[in-house]
Amino acid sequence: MARISALQDNDGSLLRLGEAIRARRRALDLSQEALADAAGIDRSHMGKIERGERNVTFLNIARIATAMGCRPSELLADAEL
Amino acid sequence: MARISALQDNDGSLLRLGEAIRARRRALDLSQEALADAAGIDRSHMGKIERGERNVTFLNIARIATAMGCRPSELLADAEL
Numbered sequence: 220m221a222r223i224s225a226l227q228d229n230d231g232s233l234l235r236l237g238e239a240i241r242a243r244r245r246a247l248d249l250s251q252e253a254l255a256d257a258a259g260i261d262r263s264h265m266g267k268i269e270r271g272e273r274n275v276t277f278l279n280i281a282r283i284a285t286a287m288g289c290r291p292s293e294l295l296a297d298a299e300l
Numbered sequence: 301m302a303r304i305s306a307l308q309d310n311d312g313s314l315l316r317l318g319e320a321i322r323a324r325r326r327a328l329d330l331s332q333e334a335l336a337d338a339a340g341i342d343r344s345h346m347g348k349i350e351r352g353e354r355n356v357t358f359l360n361i362a363r364i365a366t367a368m369g370c371r372p373s374e375l376l377a378d379a380e381l
Contacts, residue, residue, distance in 0.1 A: 232362055276355045281313055281381065291381045295373035300362065 227274070232300055234271030236280075239298035241269045243287050257286035308355070313381055315352030317361075320379035322350045324368050338367035 228234065244254050255265035259282055267273040268283070277291070284291045309315065325335050336346035340363055348354040349364070356364075358372070365372045 227359055233358060236358060274357045274359045276357050277314060277317060277361065278308055278355045280358065290376070292373045292376035295371070295376060300372045 228271060231271070232298070233274060235298040236275065236295065236300060237269040237271040239294055239300075240283055240287075243289065243294065243297060244269075247287060249287070254283065254286055258282040309352060312352070313379070314355060316379040317356065317376065317381060318350040318352040320375055321364055321368075324370065324375065324378060325350075328368060330368070335364070335367055339363040 241251075244251065249257075251265055251269065252262050255262040258265070258279070260268070260279060264273065268275045268279070280291045280294060284294050287294075321335075322332075325332065330338075332346055332350065333343050336343040339346070339360070341349070341360060345354065349356045349360070361372045361375060365375050368375075
């Protein structure tokens with residue numbers, strides 16, 4: 220499990236990515252726990268990702284996107300990243 | 301510096317992302333060293349990212365994209381990710 224600090228998120232991009240994940244999850248009527256389980260990500264780590272508190276890795280972005288039926292690039296574009 | 305294994309890259313997505321970074325870098329006539337320096341990423345780590353050998357973090361994807369004048373979502377879309 221990646222435990223990389225988000226302290227270097229100077230421009231708030233991790234926050235925006237987390238918000239985009241949350242928005243898409245809610246649009247699918249998925250709980251955070253259900254998304255975490257579907258993506259194979261630890262539930263508490265998933266919460267930190269949604270709150271922009273972790274510098275999420277590409278493979279976890281890809282797992283989250285797959286679990287929500289979209290592409291990683293779409294998640295980033297949702298957040299205007 | 302993130303040193304996360306790429307062993308879980310089952311579908312080759314890190315390889316494709318690395319190839320997309322390399323292709324865009326070459327189109328800009330940038331050396332790998334120049335891109336690493338512009339992005340503030342260790343040169344040897346940059347090489348591993350381009351070869352798909354590291355599970356690159358979102359903030360590093362963002363730094364690489366910024367250094368090449370594009371968005372992170374565009375880099376991923378280049379790789380059909």
